[in-house]
Amino acid sequence: MEKAQVVVIGGGPGGYVAAIRAAQLGASVVLVEKDKVGGTCLNRGCIPTKTLLASTHVLDVINRAAEFGVEVKDVQPKFSRMMERKEQVVAQLRQGIRQLLKANKVKFVKGEATLVSPRIIRVEGDKGSEEIEADKVIISTGSTPVRPPLFDFSHAAVLTSDEVLKLGEPPKSLLIVGSGVIGLEFACVFNSLGTQVTMVEMMDQILPTESKMIASHMQRILDRRGVVFHIQTKVEGIKDYSSNGVTATLNSGEEIVAEKMLVSIGRRPNTKGYGFENLGIAMGPAGNIIVDAKMRTSVEGIYAIGDAVGGIMLAHVASAEGIVAAENATGHESVLDYSVVPSCVYTSPEIASVGLTADKAQTLGKEVKIGKFPFAASGKALTAGEDAGFAQLVIDRATDRVLGAQIIGPHATELIAEVALAVRWGLTAEQIGTTIHAHPTLAESIMEAAENAQGRAIHTAW
Ligand code: FAD
Secondary structure: OEEEEEEEEOOOOOHHHHHHHHHHOOOOEEEEEOOOOOHHHHHHOHHHHHHHHHHHHHHHHHHOHHHHOOOOOOOOOOHHHHHHHHHHHHHHHHHHHHHHHHHOOEEEEEOEEEEOOOOEEEEEEOOEEEEEEEEEEEEOOOEEEOOOOOOOOOOOOEEOHHHHOOOOOOOOEEEEEOOOHHHHHHHHHHHHOOOEEEEEEOOOOOOOOOOHHHHHHHHHHHHHOOOEEEEOOOEEEEEEEEOOEEEEEEOOOOEEEEOEEEEOOOEEEOOOOOOOHHHOOOEOOOOOEOOOOOOEOOOOOEEEOHHHHOOOOOHHHHHHHHHHHHHHHOOOOOOOOOOOOOEEEOOOOEEEEEEOOHHHHHHOOOOEEEEEEEHHHOHHHHHOOOOOOEEEEEEEOOOOEEEEEEEEEOOHHHHHHHHHHHHHOOOEHHHHHOOOOOOOOOOHHHHHHHHHHOOOOOOOOO
């Protein structure tokens, strides 16, 4: 029987990072993956969606070319080429991960892993069944889209994010159930491609995990682009499935006819059927594996990370948890600090937040001041013709420390890194405001927001 000090189950951004970290620390490591390395993030999530968004961004810019003094005739989006490009980007990154695993001497085993005992992993692969004995096991089996029984997912019109990424043509109309990050990113892709997009959200705002102010700003922008929203509304069922699509009934009494329907109402941890429950690994109500700050499960020697443990289901969180689990599994002491996790939405414009909102800070008993800067006052944003939105810093009035930020605007997902660093290391608004930022850059907006909080902003009068 093959033996390894660490066996990692699942090769997504949690699992492959854990495997590489454990190997860096000198362990013999086997990574078992039943499908393709990179997991959801690389094959069905972060990267494919961002590649499509990059294509539709090019289309959006070309459609505005005249504004920039460039005449373009006959703009023809080619969806099939966009999808091909997506596959090429994914394949290149997948190849990169395979090389990294090899370079770090991580043995890759293709097959579905089941825990037979806390130390024995059975792998069913193309070539049959094998068993591996491990000193430590790291579970990183990820998640899959929630498919509520209300909808018939065997019908060609009813899709999750997995199937949307395989479409041959953009639909003429798309009903999106759920307006979280995934729903909104697809809304932007298909709105740019000319699809009539309708979004139904049962909560009282789109992007329920973001601040109300940011969410309503985003909704107004998409509303102007023709996306139709039904907020605080539920899809009660599908009245009709036909070869042309679906007719959905809403609790408001309205009906929506759409060629395709994307159900993006959340994801469920992949934790059933792999022997975890037989070993008594404690699970939460959502099927998430319960872990402590060292990513240890209730069973000695077994760790779990990423979407499988629920919590913040993001690739960078899975990777950070992977590093913590690998360090603990190889005899080091490591815990994860979740207080600074940037959250990004790659819509147009982008949204990013980190740390505390003003409301949250106040509920924690902190008196805050706000520093704000509108992109309409940013030279760089105006040169790019992307002046919608603002950057806002939440600052502790007593200490001047930056507690958090909410940004909606161009490259918000890049800008948030500076604030994440500030929040993580307790930097003050003064420290950010007195650091020279290059001009013209979008990053100046963070400096300006910090100066604004101190009443010494040059480029804003509010
Ligand atoms: P996964 O990536 O799901 O990987 C789990 C792996 O385990 C899979 O490859 C699976 O095949 C394998 N596996 C499962 N069971 C077994 C078994 N028994 N044996 C062997 N292998 C097994 N996050 C971001 O941070 N930024 C984004 O922009 C972003 N965009 C997203 C867009 C979409 C459309 C979706 C769906 C998700 C997006 N996410 C994004 C979320 C991100 O993809 C996940 O949080 C991340 O992939 C979780 O990583 P993981 O390693 O825990 O699990």
